[in-house]
Amino acid sequence: MSAVAEQTQVAPRLLADRINALEESSTLAMTKMARELAAQGHRVISLSVGEPDFKTPAHICEAAKKAIDDGFHGYSPVAGYPDLRKAIADKLKRDNNIDWKPENIVVSTGAKHSLANVIQVLINPGDEVVIFAPYWVSYSEMVKLAEGKSVIVNGAFDNDFKVTAAQLEAAITPRTRIVMYASPNNPTGAVYSEKELREIAAVIEKHEDVYVLADEIYEYINFTDEGHFSIGSIPALKDRVITVNGVAKGYAMTGWRIGFTAAAKWIADGVEKLQGQVTSGTNSIAQKAATAAFNGPMEPSIEMTKAYARRRDLVVGLLREIPGFKVNMPQGAFYAFPDVSYYFGKSDGTTQINDSDDFSNWLLNNSYVSTVAGSGFGAPDCIRISTAAADEALVEAVQRIKDAVATLK
Numbered sequence: 365m366s367a368v369a370e371q372t373q374v375a376p377r378l379l380a381d382r383i384n385a386l387e388e389s390s391t392l393a394m395t396k397m398a399r400e401l402a403a404q405g406h407r408v409i410s411l412s413v414g415e416p417d418f419k420t421p422a423h424i425c426e427a428a429k430k431a432i433d434d435g436f437h438g439y440s441p442v443a444g445y446p447d448l449r450k451a452i453a454d455k456l457k458r459d460n461n462i463d464w465k466p467e468n469i470v471v472s473t474g475a476k477h478s479l480a481n482v483i484q485v486l487i488n489p490g491d492e493v494v495i496f497a498p499y500w501v502s503y504s505e506m507v508k509l510a511e512g513k514s515v516i517v518n519g520a521f522d523n524d525f526k527v528t529a530a531q532l533e534a535a536i537t538p539r540t541r542i543v544m545y546a547s548p549n550n551p552t553g554a555v556y557s558e559k560e561l562r563e564i565a566a567v568i569e570k571h572e573d574v575y576v577l578a579d580e581i582y583e584y585i586n587f588t589d590e591g592h593f594s595i596g597s598i599p600a601l602k603d604r605v606i607t608v609n610g611v612a613k614g615y616a617m618t619g620w621r622i623g624f625t626a627a628a629k630w631i632a633d634g635v636e637k638l639q640g641q642v643t644s645g646t647n648s649i650a651q652k653a654a655t656a657a658f659n660g661p662m663e664p665s666i667e668m669t670k671a672y673a674r675r676r677d678l679v680v681g682l683l684r685e686i687p688g689f690k691v692n693m694p695q696g697a698f699y700a701f702p703d704v705s706y707y708f709g710k711s712d713g714t715t716q717i718n719d720s721d722d723f724s725n726w727l728l729n730n731s732y733v734s735t736v737a738g739s740g741f742g743a744p745d746c747i748r749i750s751t752a753a754a755d756e757a758l759v760e761a762v763q764r765i766k767d768a769v770a771t772l773k
């Protein structure tokens with residue numbers, strides 16, 4: 365047996381159980397496959413990745429260059445530089461009506477890291493985390509890593525994929541510790557209104573050991589007239605809402621890796637303690653860039669959001685012309701999330717499509733359009749299509765999808 369084959373056989377046995385139990389991120393897996401096909405020379409249109417196709421605004425890049433020149437090269441405080449924590453506290457007051465001091469804020473390596481930290485800090489083995497589905501692929505895996513139990517509550521297509529207060533009430537048990545959701549939502553683009561969140565808050569208020577983990581990473585990419593509402597602004601729940609946000613989506617800064625947790629002091633202290641043993645303070649230059657983002661002009665973000673809204677209209681309009689596709693109208697973020705289950709059980713004569721994984725793989729291999737199966741998001745009838753791409757690429761991608769499904773019988 366070759367050394368490589370031997371290594372491959374040994375690996376699963378010696379990997380820790382918690383890693384063997386973990387699913388690979390389906391969005392990253394799809395993006396990797398798309399890159400491989402592109403490297404083989406295929407004209408792949410990649411609509412699987414969840415990232416803006418814009419560049420980080422210039423004033424933010426300038427702040428990073430200045431940070432390098434000014435010598436911010438050393439370790440930063442574990443919870444982040446004081447000026448960044450202050451900029452975040454100001455942002456929360458200004459945009460979200462949430463009144464936290466800098467000491468309530470911990471800066472981490474992206475909102476993903478912030479979410480994973482909070483779950484590690486609050487969840488004991490067997491504790492339940494209610495997750496509003498469709499949900500971002502990593503939520504359930506983060507809960508698994510903490511040995512918690514995910515309780516998935518499905519938002520109905522007819523309610524724009526949103527979970528109701530009554531559904532939440534029915535899901536809460538004495539073991540529930542966290543209720544977790546994203547608004548605007550990845551993958552559906554659904555936005556919870558103030559009314560809906562107040563109803564949800566009223567349910568949570570009755571259960572004093574239940575906390576809310578509000579993922580607001582798409583806050584600025586919101587197409588509604590009402591705009592964003594933060595559940596953390598409701599006074600009765602203030603100490604029980606953990607707000608997570610960052611710079612990735614709204615400022616086109618996915619690679620800079622800055623996210624934050626804003627929470628009651630004992631939770632923020634717990635996150636800082638964990639981070640102090642695992643990663644320390646995050647990248648010093650990126651923190652200076654994020655400070656400039658939170659303190660700076662919003663015009664670039666507003667312009668990007670206008671572009672996402674226009675592309676949403678374009679893509680949803682075209683997808684709705686495809687026979688059998690059921691498409692909701694996203695109110696934020698940059699994804700379309702069509703229900704493609706009409707095609708399950710159909711075949712192109714060679715390959716039978718049985719579920720959204722088959723559908724998404726088949727599309728990639730036949731039309732060279734990469735999407736992500738809804739199964740990883742807890743919505744096995746759907747596929748996720750990123751609309752963060754140039755108009756021409758989006759039009760061509762949807763045309764390729766339309767031509768491809770026409771061959772399914």
Ligand SMILES: Cc1ncc(COP(=O)(O)O)c(C=O)c1O
Pocket residue numbers: 414473474475476477500546549550579581610611612618621622623
């Ligand atoms: C709903 C949701 N939360 C959090 C994140 C992670 O954001 P970050 O890049 O800041 O880690 C993403 C990224 O795709 C997301 O879609």
